[in-house]
Amino acid sequence: MPKTTACEPLSFTEAARGVIAMARLAGERHWVPATSGNFSVRIDQAHAALTATGADKARLTEADVIEAEISGAKHPRASAEAPLHLMRYAVDPAIGAIAHIHSLPATILSRAHERAGFFRLEGWELLKAFSGIRTHEVALDIPIVPNDQDTDRLAALVEERLREAGPVPGYLISGHGLYTWGASAKDAIRHMEAFDFLLTAELQQERAR
């Protein structure tokens, strides 16, 4: 997970292809209901391909993907949550792709555990799906931040919490959903699938208690 090298630059079309792959998978799995969620792939140090506001993620095409400046002026078709993607790219050069989903277990558990400020994932074999984790004998504290409609302020809080948390593959926003990332769109897809499995397992376990 902690990788210090910067990602290889991609063309806009290559990056958009990664965005579409993430979005379609999330759409098929019902993780992005009612045009929610957003996906991005880094193009280079200064640019990222990002889903445009309001696009239907399950039917995403290249026309629904915009080229955004990581630290520049806001793109007119950028979604309200663009700062939550762009600030991650600005802070961590090893991040090549970011996925944001509103899956049911992530949304429910984030709200139930908001007061603790984190959700612990521990002892599951599938934790090894996260880059850099080689054993199930690990406790991963996934930060939970309170939701905020001011996404610039929220992005700043997220970075503060992630600095304190150390290396984690994602975080939760209370009552809202999950952000996860990886070195490539392929890694971000694996991380979405792992989070969905782990959070579904945790939720079912909580309900059985």
Ligand SMILES: [Zn+2]
């Ligand atoms: Zn959202």
